Amino acid sequence: MTPIQKLHLVKSTLSDLQVQPLANNLIKMRDLKQVYMSHNNLSNNALGMLADALAVNVKIEEISMTHNDLSLPNGVKIIRALKNMTGLKKLSLNSCTLDQELLQELVNSLAANESLTDLNLYSNEINSEGA
């Protein structure tokens, strides 16, 4: 089977039933480089399953999860999964309900990353302390 490198599932209204097999397969396929999963209204369970799958996909270079609510309890797992992606270049988390606590998690996850070229955090809840 050809390894998947690009995953585009934008505005797909992914249900938990759809995310589960997707996550199970992503755990086995570790060649992902680009992940676009914006506008999916992902549930807390879906976020948890995807976080586990993304955490082992350390080759990811671009990830866009815009317009998903990462303030749900498992949202932080998605942010923590970014820590393993040492070659991450492009990150978009627009409209993800990021508050100062999640922002601190993001800071921790990306602390060692020196490859980032694009960071987009539009429309979150970042105040002067967050800046």
Added chain:
Amino acid sequence: MIAQLLANKVNLRTLGLSNNYIGQSGAREIAAVCQDALFGLVRLSLESNLIGNLGLIGLSKAMIDNESLEELYLYNNELDDDSIDNFVEMLDNKRKLRILGLEYNKIRNKAEHIMRAVQSKPIFERLYLTQNMIQPTIGEACYELLTQSFSIRELRMNHNH
């Protein structure tokens, strides 16, 4: 926190923080890291962030040596003429600047200074000044921009004065 995150991101080309609440002090924090670490920044988006004049003055002073900036978006930040002198001074060495977005602010007569600052930029393409408080006296500067710039493609000035 964002400034801390960016402190070692020397390859960063795009920073998008629009529609947050970073305010005047947040703008200064971001500006400081732009000055200290983001030497190759190409696109900076800070729209709708309550930056205000003092924030823009801080940003302008910090970005004065940056020569990589191509796109700067400052839509809806409560900016008026008081911060434009520092801003124009910062624009002076931005030879790669292509797009400048300043819509929904309160800029008046000093829009003229902005127009004169960008008209000699070799690849400047788009100036957005819609929904400010620009008066009809801007006509001459506007004419100069449109006739002397070789690269201008778009000038938006709807809903002024």
